[in-house]
Amino acid sequence: MTRGQVNFGHALARFRSSGLTWDKLGIALASGEFRERRYPSHFPPGAAQRHARHGRCRQHAEQRPxxxxxxxxxxxxxxxxxxxxxxxxxxxxxxxxxxxxxxxxxxxxxxxxxxxxxxxxxxxxxxxxxxxxxxxxxxxxxxxxxxxxxxxxxxxxxxxxxxxxxxxxxxxxxxxxxxxxxxxxxxxxxxxxxxxxxxxxxxxxxxxxxxxxxxxxxxxxxxxxxxxxxxxxxxxxxxxxxxxxxxxxxxxxxxxxxxxxxxxxxxxxxxxxxxxxxxxxxxxxxxxxxxxxxxxxxxxxxxxxxxxxxxxxxxxxxxxxxxxxxxxxxxxxxxxxxxxxxxxxxxxxxxxxxxxxxxxxxxxxxxxxxxxxxxxxxxxxxxxxxxxxxxxxxxxxxxxxxxxxxxxxxxSLMAASHARSFLRLKKAQPTVIDYFDDTRAVGFTCISIRKDQPGRGMEVAQHVAKANFFSKIVVVVDEDIDVTNQEQILAAMGARWQPFGSTEVYESQPALPLDPSTEKLGRGSKIAIDATRKWPEENGPSVFPPMNRTLLEKGAPEAFARVDRQWGELVRNWRPAKR
Known part of the structure; x- marks a missing residue:
């Protein structure tokens, strides 16, 4: 296979809608099967035509169950x-x-x-x-x-x-x-x-x-x-x-x-x-x-x-x-x-x-x-x-x-090493629901809790910041937030966190020696953030408004199932126009 035969970005994009499994992709790449503008017979019906229309998805063509x-x-x-x-x-x-x-x-x-x-x-x-x-x-x-x-x-x-x-x-x-x-x-x-x-x-x-x-x-x-x-x-x-x-x-x-x-x-x-x-x-x-x-x-x-x-x-x-x-x-x-x-x-x-x-x-x-x-x-x-x-x-x-x-x-696989930390945390802080040391951003830890009293979020955040050597940024969220979902965590920080009164900064703590931001090797600062909904006792609103998606899920409980049946393939396979 010569250089330029395979456009890897194009190949990966087409792979997602091709029906191939991962083990077949390497063979396809090596054989040149995913060359530019080539459409093998195992692509779903309409794949080539959709690309020919520069990726524009026509609703009537995509409404397959x-x-x-x-x-x-x-x-x-x-x-x-x-x-x-x-x-x-x-x-x-x-x-x-x-x-x-x-x-x-x-x-x-x-x-x-x-x-x-x-x-x-x-x-x-x-x-x-x-x-x-x-x-x-x-x-x-x-x-x-x-x-x-x-x-x-x-x-x-x-x-x-x-x-x-x-x-x-x-x-x-x-x-x-x-x-x-x-x-x-x-x-x-x-x-x-x-x-x-x-x-x-x-x-x-x-x-x-x-x-x-x-x-x-x-x-x-x-x-x-x-x-x-x-x-x-x-x-x-x-x-x-x-x-x-x-x-x-x-x-x-x-x-x-x-x-x-x-x-x-x-x-x-x-x-x-x-x-x-x-x-x-x-x-x-x-x-x-x-x-x-x-x-x-x-x-x-x-x-x-x-x-x-x-x-x-x-x-x-x-x-x-x-x-x-x-x-x-x-x-x-x-x-x-x-x-x-x-x-x-x-x-x-x-x-x-x-x-x-x-x-x-x-x-x-x-x-x-x-x-x-x-x-x-x-x-x-x-x-x-x-x-x-x-x-x-x-x-x-x-x-x-x-x-x-x-x-x-x-x-290496992380579930086994995380399990004991999670078990100990739940024993020390019974309101904890979920916990994740995020390897995508080394030093970032998120914990969700079932909040039962004012100040509980900060209490849990401080506990983890002091106990976990690797935790440089500790964020505590409500139980409706997925601690592995960075988008949800950022949204919770944007809408539920007030920096004043819900933040604790530690000036000097043991730190990861590989952290490039520390002034002194092995010592650094940490931050504990309570990004749970603020209660009135925490200077929050008397009533915290519900999320739009929550209202949709409660008010139209069958909506997502209906969409999955009618347009699930469209949702999974749509790609923007190639530029």
């Missing part, structure tokens, strides 16, 4: 998933995977394609991308390379064997699938005294471990041969940015964390553990004890349960630190299989795609960065970070590697 879906979404087959490959197979079966045969990352096509997917479908509605081959430093590197494996919210349900929630008749990002998965984990927590259930892992023989299919040592190791990419022209180089890094402390045990890791050579990796993170504390404690070397193992492309635990703070329980692989087993509902590393004693996921083992010279810190970070801005260059001298690499044959376009795509 809305067809009900033949069945509700089915639970994911193969749950619980022993490997990332099994999980991806379930996403693929559900039509949530797009395969791209070749992509040129020297021209940053993979990065631009994902940004375009997010532009069109949002952070939580875009598919998983699988690149079979990637051009890196002038050479085509064999993949597959996975991107956005946790992005689409239906995956939140599928990871736990739950059927995703259909948003029919609308085609919108399925935040109710996220809520369903979060509710599932809340029940696990409630049944276990508020803590994540633990199922200890099971050691298996190396001969039975997929991650031991190929074993490399010494000069046989060259990590630059694998499809690790430079994500952004502003990055320092190629990064391994989804590794689950195992470190150990003699008192607190093993930690599994996810850090940005700059691939600086065949056997050298910069390990950027941020100050305050557990991995950093482990390494600094080893140096303070006079040790010269700390050993680490890095597990790449693990099953979704290890991945969701490693990128969170689930290990911090009320009774101290819990074993993270046991938490992953508890979430999966069965024991995870583990195997011993080749050059150290770390027990690692047996069915990971790759294990990188190495030594950290504790008295030799080196520069690292810059790198595009999770808040969507470039993270600074650091003059002194730890680094890893690679001693062994084991991997599956033709390993599947994961990349995260940090700051653009979602991290």
């Amino acid at each position: 809305l067809q009900a879906k033949s069945s509700a979404p089915a639970p994911a087959a193969g749950w619980p998933f022993a490997s990332m490959r099994d999980y991806i197979a379930a996403l693929d079966k559900a039509g949530l995977v797009v395969r791209i045969p070749r992509i040129d990352q020297d021209e940053f096509e993979a990065a631009a394609l994902f940004y375009r997917m997010r532009d069109e479908h949002g952070m939580r509605g875009a598919p998983t991308l699988i690149f079979a081959e990637v051009r890196i430093d002038g050479k085509w590197r064999k993949g597959p390379l996975l991107v956005n494996e946790s992005g689409h919210l239906d995956a939140e349900c599928m990871a736990f064997g739950l059927a995703p929630v259909s948003e029919w008749p609308l085609t919108k990002v399925p935040y109710n699938s996220y809520r369903k998965a979060r509710g599932h984990v809340e029940k696990l927590l409630a049944d276990n005294g508020g803590e994540y259930p633990l199922i200890a892992p099971t050691e298996i023989a190396a001969t039975d471990a997929h991650c031991k299919e190929v074993i490399l040592r010494g000069d046989d190791i060259d990590l630059t041969h694998f499809a690790f990419i430079k994500c952004n022209p502003g990055d320092a180089g190629r990064y391994i940015n989804t590794a689950n890094v195992f470190t150990r402390h003699p008192t607190y045990g093993v930690n599994v964390g996810t850090y940005r890791c700059h691939l600086r050579g065949p056997r050298e990796i910069a390990l950027n553990t941020e100050p305050g993170q557990t991995g950093y504390r482990h390494l600094m404690a080893a140096r303070d004890r006079g040790e010269k070397i700390a050993k680490v193992s890095m597990a790449l492309t693990c099953d979704p349960y290890v991945w969701m635990v490693a990128g969170s703070k689930m290990a911090y329980g009320s009774k101290g630190f819990a074993d993270e692989l046991s938490i992953a087993g508890g979430l999966a509902g069965r024991s995870l299989q583990i195997v011993r590393s080749e050059t150290n004693d770390f027990m690692v996921p047996a069915h990971a795609e790759m294990i990188i083992e190495g030594e950290v010279p504790l008295d030799d810190m080196r520069p690292e960065g810059p790198y595009g970070e999770m808040v969507g801005y470039q993270g600074r260059r650091k003059e002194e970070v730890f680094w890893v001298r690679v001693t062994a690499v084991t991997h599956r044959r033709e390993p599947w590697l994961m990349n995260n376009f940090t700051g653009a795509q979602a991290g």
Whole structure:
């Protein structure tokens, strides 16, 4: 396929009304089926004619009855998933995977394609991308390379064997699938005294471990041969940015964390553990004890349960630190299989795609960065970070590697990590209805409440601002507002919030070190906002007027159902004229 054959914006727009599933789109793009002004036979009747009229929808041509879906979404087959490959197979079966045969990352096509997917479908509605081959430093590197494996919210349900929630008749990002998965984990927590259930892992023989299919040592190791990419022209180089890094402390045990890791050579990796993170504390404690070397193992492309635990703070329980692989087993509902590393004693996921083992010279810190970070801005260059001298690499044959376009795509699945915070918040503040730490805008948290007395909104906002490290902007709304819907939240702030008397600003609080707006690293200000309807006791009106939509829903309860039946297809498929 030559450049210019496919207009990606046009292809994505036509795809929405084509009847194709995500898994077919990559094939269609590769074959040129979505070339400019070409209309395959599987487009709905009238699609070409509508485009010929420059996108103008004629009502008489579009009034086709809305067809009900033949069945509700089915639970994911193969749950619980022993490997990332099994999980991806379930996403693929559900039509949530797009395969791209070749992509040129020297021209940053993979990065631009994902940004375009997010532009069109949002952070939580875009598919998983699988690149079979990637051009890196002038050479085509064999993949597959996975991107956005946790992005689409239906995956939140599928990871736990739950059927995703259909948003029919609308085609919108399925935040109710996220809520369903979060509710599932809340029940696990409630049944276990508020803590994540633990199922200890099971050691298996190396001969039975997929991650031991190929074993490399010494000069046989060259990590630059694998499809690790430079994500952004502003990055320092190629990064391994989804590794689950195992470190150990003699008192607190093993930690599994996810850090940005700059691939600086065949056997050298910069390990950027941020100050305050557990991995950093482990390494600094080893140096303070006079040790010269700390050993680490890095597990790449693990099953979704290890991945969701490693990128969170689930290990911090009320009774101290819990074993993270046991938490992953508890979430999966069965024991995870583990195997011993080749050059150290770390027990690692047996069915990971790759294990990188190495030594950290504790008295030799080196520069690292810059790198595009999770808040969507470039993270600074650091003059002194730890680094890893690679001693062994084991991997599956033709390993599947994961990349995260940090700051653009979602991290790991979030329902499990949010569930405990939500459960604790409801216990502390019983009027809370819903809660969301919005990953689309890092630092923004919204909570809805069933307001029962004056001042309750501010009380809840202050509680969250003080308790949640990541919450920089906390907004509390009434229960009729969807906390995942940014448009509704802004509308509530515009119509229900009075800045004077309903706002609390905290001058200096612990802050995310990656926040580019802070004057002092790790310290910043916060704001708590009560955007609930004001009661007379809060200097609000004696009667707060109802919303127009509420009056419509109450006064004409069948109106939306009638419109969905008669014009649902028009609503979903209409696009403005191409300019």
